[in-house]
Amino acid sequence: MIELKDIRKVYNLGKVELEVLKGISLKVEKGEYVAIVGPSGSGKSTLMNIIGLLDRPTSGTYKLNDIEVSSLSDVELARIRNKQIGFVFQSFNLLSKLNALENVELPMLYAKILPKERRQRAIKALERVGLSDRLYHRPNELSGGQQQRVAIARAIVMNPAFLLADEPTGNLDTNSSIEIMKIFYELNQLGTTIIMVTHEQDIANHAKRIIRIRDGMIIEDSFVKNRITY
Ligand code: ADP
Numbered sequence: 001m002i003e004l005k006d007i008r009k010v011y012n013l014g015k016v017e018l019e020v021l022k023g024i025s026l027k028v029e030k031g032e033y034v035a036i037v038g039p040s041g042s043g044k045s046t047l048m049n050i051i052g053l054l055d056r057p058t059s060g061t062y063k064l065n066d067i068e069v070s071s072l073s074d075v076e077l078a079r080i081r082n083k084q085i086g087f088v089f090q091s092f093n094l095l096s097k098l099n100a101l102e103n104v105e106l107p108m109l110y111a112k113i114l115p116k117e118r119r120q121r122a123i124k125a126l127e128r129v130g131l132s133d134r135l136y137h138r139p140n141e142l143s144g145g146q147q148q149r150v151a152i153a154r155a156i157v158m159n160p161a162f163l164l165a166d167e168p169t170g171n172l173d174t175n176s177s178i179e180i181m182k183i184f185y186e187l188n189q190l191g192t193t194i195i196m197v198t199h200e201q202d203i204a205n206h207a208k209r210i211i212r213i214r215d216g217m218i219i220e221d222s223f224v225k226n227r228i229t230y
C-alpha cells in the first residue's frame, strides 16, 4: 500500500524556489488501478518519481507497505525499488545495443538471479506481452508499440507489486495504445497495482480511479464510472 501525506517538492533554482508539489495526500491500496491526469508541468512526473522511490520529497511522509521511506538509505530504496516497483516510461528507455531478451534480463542481473533462470523468466515475460517471436530483436528493429511491450516485460519480470507508468502511450498510435491498455488490464486483473500518468481521457478511462492534478495539487479524486475493460 502507498500512503502519501502532505508531500511537497521544492526545487532550488539559485535565488528562486519552485514549489512543484504543494501538499499531496493520497492512498493507493493493493489491486487499485489509478490514472493521474493533469496539464503539462503540473507535477505528475515529479509525483511519480517520488512514488517510485527515484526521488525524495522535500517534506511530508511517504509510507510504502507501512515503511516510512524517508528513514531508508539510498541503497535500501534501490533494493525495494528493484523488487517491488516496475517502471514504464513514454520513451521506452530500452538499451539500444541489447536485444529484447537482454533488456528484460537487466533487472534480474541487478538482483543477481542466475543466468538460466534469468533467461527462462525473460522469455516468459516476453510471452506475456505477446512478443515470443521477437526475442532477439533490438529496439530499432521493433515498432514503438513492440518496444513499449518489451519495456513492460522488463517492468514486470521481477513480479513487482506496483507498476508505475508515466505517459506509457504518449508516443504510440491508437492501436498500439490499445494493446498496451489490454496488457495493463490483464496485469491489474492478476493483482498488480497500477499507477499511470496520462493526459488522454480515453486512456485514463481504463483505470478504476482518476486523480486530477493541477499546479502541484490534487483537484479531483474519483472512481471511473464507465471504465473500459477487455
Ligand atoms: P508534468 O510531468 O506534469 O509535466 P513535471 O513533474 O515534469 O510535470 O514538472 C513540474 C514542474 O517542475 C515543471 O515546471 C518543471 O519545469 C519543474 N521541474 C521538474 N523537474 C525539475 C528539476 N529537476 N529542477 C527544476 N525544476 C524541475
Ligand code: MG
Pocket (backbone or CB within 6 Å): 044, 045, 046, 166
Ligand atoms: Mg511528465
